[in-house]
Amino acid sequence: MKPVFITGYGITSAIGTGTEVLMNLEQGNSGISPIAGINGLHKPFLGGQIKRSNQELLEDHDLKGLSLGSSRSTILAAVAIKDLLSRTAFTPTERSAFLNGASVGGMDTTEIEYLGDKERRNAEQFLHHPIGQVADNICRLNNWPIYRTTISTACSSAANSIMLAGRSIRSGRSDRVIAGGCDPISLFTLRGFDSLMIYDDELCKPFDQNRKGLNLGEAAAYLMLESEVSIKETGNKPIAVLAGWANANDAYHQTASSPNGRGAYESMNKALECAGMVPEDIDYINAHGTATPNNDLSEAIAIDRTFSKVPPFSSTKSLTGHTLAAAGAIEAVFSILALEQKTIWGNKNHDEAMETPGIIPQLSDQKVEEMRAVLSNSFGFGGNNSSLIISSC
């Protein structure tokens, strides 16, 4: 089996960009605060918002080649890619690919034009709408005439794009792939999750008995994934290995997870099988843990069923908010950092254990002697369940 090396990451989120992220993780600094600058909200919302406007982001990161009217998805993706390329070498070849994961796409620009004054509508702005536009923009901006695709499976999108990168490299189709995802905060998603009555007006409380729902967040993150042949050419040093992956459908309900977490159970077990591992090999689970009553119950039951001895687990969404399509990518970065730092990231805002199945997340950061492999879960609307296993080199 060809190993799939992870040789770098780039990230921007409510807890920072690039190397700031580790500092904020270690200090347990949450990026969740009142959301500002979104028109059309009927009440205050809390979320993991990156407190820079589009114009400020373009200036901060010197993103020439992107117009001010670009979708925030494109701008966040460009910031994360620039961060990745600042530490990791990438020369595109015929066997390179850019694999994005996204669910909002240009909806943030669309909602402004669509809901705005019709007389002053700028139809050109709608051209940002298609989700695939983000990947096309990133490839144009960086002069990459390479294969690209975008996977949109709601909140598991980036996990699936990283999984596709693993499959492409293991099969020999590709040897150098940038994969991850991006999603901005938008009126559409804020009001969407609120309409489902799963948006917590206060700080979200993953895996807590009294959890009421999620807080959204925005982020973009990308991994550099390479084959053994590729790292000889790029000179990049492996920081972790993408050891296993799986995607399974819950086939239970369009938005809710099944009570026994059958899709989650299957994706975790198939990922272990793909990695050639047994449950005892996993030292930490970075859970999906959205803090919705349904997800956390279903996921906790599936974890409890998969692991006879449940390893330390936590949700980092109380720090970043639920960043939707980007979640699988930023949490893959947190998993890599957990391996590097031999640290289990704490699950903030947790007060009371869930009655069922009675498993308690890791509450504060914990240094450990050994950290060999991390399991990262991402589940989404449409019954999409995906799990990644990232191991040390």
Next chain:
Amino acid sequence: MSCFIHTSATISVQKDLSSPSRPEFPAQLVGPDYKALIPSNQLRRMSNSIRMGVWCANSCGLEPTDPIIIGTGLGCLADSEKFLNSLQYRGEDGPRSLVSPTPFILSTHNTIGGQIALLTENRSYNVTHVQNGHSFETAMIDAMLLLNEDTKSVLVGGVEENIPLLSEIASDIGLDPEQIDKFTEGAGFFRLKRGSGPVEIEDCSVIYNSDLGTIIAETNPNKIDLILLGQSGANTIKSPNEGAVPTVSYSDLCGLHMSNVAFGMDLGFRLLIGTSKMDGIELNNMKHIRVINSYNDASFGVIDLRKQ
């Protein structure tokens, strides 16, 4: 790589796929008898793209163990617009405090694949590719990768729905009205298998650093018997001089939408197995068909089909 088309299902503006002809544009979708395959209580709640997807999946004979891979450039537009409309905040009342979650739930691009899985109790690999005018090719490439792993059969489909807003925007940005008239919607689904089948997919790729003239000129007339050429973007594209291989436009038959190359691939499949005929095309010795999709003259999908 071993990948064969076993079954296909297409919904388009064509009345009769056995002898497709250029329709009058603007053209209406010719829907199948959805009720024959979808219970009417479910059908009522489905948007056009979901019902097209579910009907095609059933019609292809989807098995519960088949992975489901969907390609769609614009996804569930009608439900997206419906949810946006409920968020109107201009006017005296300001934003409504209560809005219905149903259109939001149905607005995500993976709703089509999710609904197919839900209704057929399919718990396999399930993803949706959304890469503009190459969404279907990228879904196909994922499907072919799966068949190259340990998967025996897979369902792959391209779906687009049309809403009036698309034509309004196209008109506002000054696109050629003749092109706008050709906007349509449709779906093309395939059940692909490893091993054997009536038509092999020899290759599927997306090319970003070439031009249509070069791709057509480089098509070997000793190997390829027919080119089916189409476009998945709204821009008027330059027609290159015809090369040595006879060329037929499939987007003239099905109209313009981002995943119409699925129609082109199904047309190629049908011509090779003899269930479609077209005037002026000799099918007797036809073995190889190349389907070429130009997306705004900037990038190109190429699918090579070979009769077994």
